[in-house]
Amino acid sequence: MNFLIIDEMHSSLLSLLSNLGIKGDYKPNIKKEDVAQQLAGYDGVVVRSKVFIDKDLLKYADNLKFICRAGAGIDNLDVDYIESRGMKIINAPEGNRNALAEHTVGLLFSLLNNIVKSDKEVKSMLWDREGNRGYEISGKTIGLIGFGFMGEAFASKIVHFGCRVIVYDKYKNGISCEGIEQVELDEIFEEADILSIHVPLTDETRFMVDKQFLSKFKKPLWFLNTSRGEVVSLSGIIHHLSTNRLRGAALDVIENEKMNTFTEDQKKAFDKLSSFDNVILTPHVAGWSFESYERINEVLVDKLKAEISA
Template sequence: MAKPKVLISDELSPRAVEIFSERGCDVDFKPGLKPAELREIIGNYQGLAIRSATKVTAEVLAVAKKLKVVGRAGIGVDNVDIKAATSHGVVVMNTPFGNAITTAEHAIALMFSVARQVPEANASTQAGKWEKNKFMGTELSFKTLGLIGCGNIGSIVAERAIGLKMRVVAYDPFLSDQRATELGVEKATLEQVLARADFITVHTPLTEQTRNILSRANLMKTKKGVRIVNCARGGLVDELAVRDLLVSGHIAGAGFDVFVEEPAKENVLFGAPNLVCTPHLGASTVEAQENVALQVAEQMADYLLTGAVTNSLNMPNVSAEDAPKLAPFLDLAEKLGSFAGQLTDTDIKAVSIEFEGQVARLNVKPLTQVALMGVLRPQLTSVNMVNAPVIARERGIEVAEVKHERETDYNSMIRLSVTTEKYTRSVTGTLFGGKHPRIVEIKGIEIDAEFAPHMLYITNDDKPGFIGRLGTLLGEGKVNIATFHLGRDKPGGSAIALVQVDQPISNELMGKIVGIEGVMQAKALGF
């Protein structure tokens, strides 16, 4: 099997290149590519490793026909069009923990710098002025720190601040009472944080909900003398408002590591009093740069070589331990979906995937997505397990995932049901020997059949003579039967035949099969 090819288009630790190579990937290290240059070569790669410089736009993704994964060495993915990546079936990963400590420490450093006016005092002292009385600072101890965002980085800032004897109040809609208690922080509303905090630091991603969360109106709700720190993302804080409030004295000091436009060669904040700025250094330590580079290389290699998904932003995570356990079930789920999809010739209204037995104890999200992919692929060749849920949602298809704790006749079973305007059809499968997908039930009728490259599916009235007439037609058409599986709901009722054949069945022969007396549906299938 050919080795996956990975492109590193930003500056990463040389160790990342070594990891890709050691794990069995071909890797090209080409930092500094211009957008046109990236578009010209990206079609050759299954993986793209980036930092913040490379822009993974919809235009790039449109020509990245082989691309399976984009790995961002760092937290922020503002430079990746995740919606476009998802629609093209590309997994987007980041490394949220590799530089969390470094960024949190930088926020604390800026708090100290702003509180004690360290940069100005340094410049004054080295200029020989010795202006000791000019730089009157404030202590952090026993002050109230307001956290906006208490996730990976915010929680580390909280721990460090508590170590400095600060009181911490946190606004985060996703912060549970239990987690707040564990951290020793007080949960609060945004209004409460604004009103009570002596220092405010933001640690949220930039989304439509968080954009400008420290707007001019919200900044005016803070107490006079507040100090603001932003080491998260430009756009979370109204820069012009901060400048005006620094000038007026309402804000006593501000520390900014990130800006709306970067690189920030010019900014409305620059020159404001009591302002400390750094050039996006939050993750700029030797340890962090090494950590995120190694982490993104490991994650991408795992996905490309084993199917394990870690820190994905648009697909369920699958641990390296679970990936081999899921692999045969992924095969079964896809085949069941494909079986149902190939038999569906009208608009799909709903898809239900049920899991019973041991499989119900696994992480079934990827199984649901690959089953949905199988259902949709006969109609949409561009669908894959990453974009299948999006495509289903866009088409108004209701998707249900159900786990049953009850025991079954098999160790594990997956039942997939497709509802259209006319009917609901179900197909159930299991694994024989832990790895061989088999069909065990169709529309409530028990049957036992393997999947094969060439199959014939027939529903018919259970009457004598059908098998003989079908066998005669296949023989006359020079089609050899490999296996023949039958099932029925009751004697003389509805019957199902699944026939494995050695070669494709022509349209002409299918027409003759459909014409057999009692045949209600006949379809050639392939897996």
Template structure:
């Protein structure tokens, strides 16, 4: 039974779902990093919110960990490269608190527009400063979205309902999607010059850090009001204070800060500034939603291999997993075959799918190819870290779908680039379930790839098969299956034999010395 640790406070629904699905779960919150490091090796899964830090040191201590689930969107508290290199899936729940966060951004926009916090404080202090708090309408104002993904699109929808004009900067926003959302796609400088209100909805990455820098803030429209419910670090907070003090920025509302908890920000006490303590996801509905989602996603992965909302491995739904798993088995075996034959000289990999395979999610298939390819040279490689290791080794990856008729109902081809040129293998599924090799380096050959095998390239001349059989028989090695292919009569031939036992090195050297043998290698699958 898989075992999961819930290390942060979250809805009891999470533990209920784990137990109902057959996953053992411990709820131990408030652990120090040393306490967590001592026990994390006992768990297959770690469920966190934002308090627990899954650092490289914690991940190193997690000897059995297979998945880290973040109940929420941001994963700043998880060392994803460290998890990837160790083969641990990292997943989040990007949709559970989307509406809540979007509504908080809208609420802060209203609060800025009508100076609600100051007006409330003044009124409760016994003042009646009706003429002091002159707000602005949202109707007909221009809202600039920095980030138009899931949350940004919800904000846009709400803003359009308020009769605002919405413009958006997002490198991944297509013209078709912008039209569907009812927004105008613009470049960042254009957004800064036009927007009356700016709201940020983008993750914190190297490219988005300080996306509103001092220089960018100076390009904003005078009197602009800025809202950030995304991540701290997107705005230069010192420059934001300077803009508020000068009056160039008409107001700002931050739910997130570069350093959290923010207890001594220079922005505190600044006129026209509103702050909340990272409340974007803080509604009863959102807390329940993300807890349910993280438990369901982690259970799917641990019990069925389904991968949803993963940040370092291709997604594979629990419903999709049974259908695609035979293709992944074929892909891993083709990768293992070519990896054992070509060693570490591979500089590029191309994965091609034809027939029925062309309609499938190709990303998990590619990850399986890379897993098989590198497993002969690394005991710790798996579906998660294989793409990461390939990038580390500067192996170029290409994926191709072919919509064409083939000799097989479905076909998977793997081509690698080596200093000696391109080398290709191909395979299919018999009965939509059983992996079978169909082509090896341009030679047609049908073979199972399982257990221990012997690969031989030899001159196609009479008597060779008899000599090989005699050599194996004298060594006490039984042949299970025998697969032969050749380019032309009398030319180069390829043999793939499954054998019942290990091929010791002395026997392999004896085979290499047989007349006509060009290459002989022992292979292992599974």
């Protein structure tokens, strides 16, 4: 079999594929507009986020059997159409769940303890102890929305810090992880001191967290998002930061991550968001560690091997 690889991947991928008898054609510099014609004759494609794989892109893919998404989310795939063509989707959330969980823990500690703010101040010769007094995670109630690979990995780490962890997942019942309580969404609104989002981007979750959603929380809230930027309305975050209903926010993802394509409204919202001392922004790197970069390949190829052997 022959696979086309259209995004940059860890160098281990070609040898891992070769061990399965698959020839990898590594073309990470291929232009988006050239991908469709290039797919003709290939048995599989490996993609990260270069293109949206839909009917138009697959029109020449006469032999394609596998679409391998090197990462967790599959929001850049037209799943219904792909499955209607009998193609198998393989993704690798197991490969970067630990990296994402560690990054989210890091964001939480940084947020509650003013680490980014105080670092900037000290480097500017401002020594403000009282203004940077922090909060402890111990004793807090941390609410998670979404309990897939990422949510579970984060919860399994944070539960050991003496906090209460409550989870809402619309599509999972009977969650029975030690120290973690499954609750209804109303209890998240009622009890959470901290909210962490771990849902995929779908039509249902797009801008799910907005001004109205955040107004339902009974306590002032610290907010974390390491899922997808379009799950959260920046205008909603900004509104509640301005009214102090949000104590702070740490975002690894934003609505539009191609910053050179900001609309005027997006630029205004981003500038306003960036002006808050209690906001931490990272460039979609939760889950993107040196270790996960290689581990994603291993997960993809292990799953591919199981499919071929089935």
